[in-house]
Amino acid sequence: MTSPIPAGFKMGGFHCGVKRNPNKEDLSLIVCDEDTVAAGVYTTNLVVAAPVVWDRARTPSDKIRAVMTNSGNANACTGEQGDKDNAEMAGIVADKLGVSADQVLTMSTGIIGHHLPMEKIRTGLDEVFQRLGTDESHFDAAARGIMTTDKGKKVAAVECKINGRPVKIIGMCKGAGMIAPNMATMLSVVLTDAQLTPEQAKTVLADVTNTSFNCITVDGHRSTNDTLLLLASGKAGTGELSGPALEAFRAELEQLCQDLAKQIPADGEGSTHLIEINIEGAANRDDAKRIAKTVADSALVKTAITGGDPNWGRIVSAAGYSGVQFDPMGMELTVNGHLLYREGTPVKFDEKTVSQSIKDNFDTNVTLKFNEGNARFRYWSSDLTVEYVKFNSEYRT
Template sequence: MTHHLPVGFRFAGVGAGIKASGKKDVTLIVSDTPAAAAGVYTQNQVVAAPVVLCRGRTPLNDARAVVINSGNANACTGAQGAADAARMCEIVASCYASDVQPEQTLVMSTGVIGHFLPMEKVEAGIRQAASQLDGSQQAFLDASDGILTTDIGRKVTTRECRIGGRTVRIAGIAKGAGMIGPNMATMLCCVFTDAPLSAAQAQHMLSVAANKSFNNISVEGHTSTNDTMVLLANGQAGGAEFSDREQAEFAEHLEAMCIELAKQIPTDGEGATHLIEVRVSGAASEADARKISHTVASSNLVKTAVYGCDPNWGRIVSAAGYAGVPIESPKLCLKINGIALFENGEPLAFDAKAASASIKNNRTTLVELAVGQGDGACTHWTSDLTVAYVEFNSEYTT
């Protein structure tokens, strides 16, 4: 598959020995010119040192690099953790003499909480990555691999579009398979574009895109200490600043790409056999629809029913009922994979075996729930809850 990579970015991903497996665990991404940078972060009150550092720097007008390590979250590590996060930025800058400053660098970490970073390995990994930076397809994929932890596979997406007579490219990498219950973005995500955006524009667009994509995914509802999503825009596509219409057009592309990338996370949820897509409509507002879709998607009874290929509609409508927002019970309607199970507040006769087979034979289970006649709508994506998930997470650190 050919990836449409933004002009003026270079990538590297290397194995520095942070992970016992020897897999890639340090990623470096550098813009050849200063880039506008924006970020959205975890709403957990317990946050990792890299989150604190990046929150203090974004939005940023002249970002140059993002450095990421996996295998160690650098979370709950106190003053030493803060110093180590800052040191990672200093190491990046030292690889470029005076061309890149530490304060132009953003940092992320992911992995086990409560362990200090092995800084000798981290430093060696950053320097190795800096020596291997490249704008090639393989370098981009190497960078995407370097941020993974329990993920089965890499999570990437790119797109190329024409806006205002110029070609604009957007690329994104993400990681996440467990501890997914974000309230901002996702575990880790980096989006890069050669579009001409100011830091303020990038921040607004990223916040809106995150709210329509990464804020609407979950695996088990656990909000991480390290959730971070950043957007870098270096303007290398050329041309004048976007007009209002062109900004709106770019925002649509960004949101669609973020949704595509976000869905890959619950699809790869630890032990998952299904992606569950919960579409809620007819609510009084988007906020109400969001609460309902999130509640249904967070229900362990709904998640285990899908794992068992059981079209148990009672679990879904009852979850909608305790979401804490008004619904019109006599107008409740439910479909699973297009099969109507419940309509206008009453059960329908349906072929249970056919409905079960539709779940079993498809990786994605589509739940469509109408809760009234309002304009509010929202979609949430989650994974089913499996025996494999329980076994994996009961043994994660032991």
């Protein structure tokens, strides 16, 4: 079986001591064989971490040679020293590769307001360079190195043909709490051997983000460090993509990013259900997204799913206060395929059967249909449990 790792990259992970647990990697490094195209999408929070400022200023680019990530410390709200520490990390990696620091992207995640333990990171970077490789074990180690409260690594891979050539796309992400759109509290790196220009990478990444990572929520809390990077080595020999070939790549990338994105609320801190909210028949895409987001963010909807309660009233009322104008008599609600509400009133259904369908399955499907148009939108959320409250109340203490 061939490796799913795209050509042109090597990677690895190592525990250097940022995290207390010696069995958990806290450094991740991805190295490009040659100058590589890279683009990024970043948090919209006005309070941002040093690595976000650094990466924003350096993407899109066709000169990137590495992505270095530390976990356990976000290097956010750390002032001038945080900027210096971030630049030093990039500089260490650059010196080892014989390139400019501007060709190294950085990411950090973890506790905010604490300076990085640079002595540990310096030593760790020396070690992780000795552990780089091109097989799945190296990729998995790098994926573990970006985790914080995640229960396990979050990865996805696809292989397809573009312009008659086999193309690989593989991605890793992290995130379980402080998750809300634009973007979530997440880090993600996606690698491909397709050939893209910097502007193509920027455009296609922004496009697929809007139907993947910007369609998830756990708690509505937006982070200071959110970063999604796409690196394209061009080693597949596809030639520069355009027209149907570029659209085919975009579709494959979208599928992979949706796979990664769903893994985040599925791992929502203390979550027992992944909730998929489908909106159909809205007047336009913006209306559909607004309704979906409102339902996804509702604490009462989340807790109903936790308890296996087919509480149609919480769902339809959330749609009603979304701020979207629609005819309430044209709204229809199904949960796990069971019709609960139509034409302004609940329909007769077996509450015990519907409740059991929620309790017996990790995935819960909520579909709201309208008669306003043909627009659709899909959103993912986690339920809200006592464990979530307990976990976050004790996170710092």
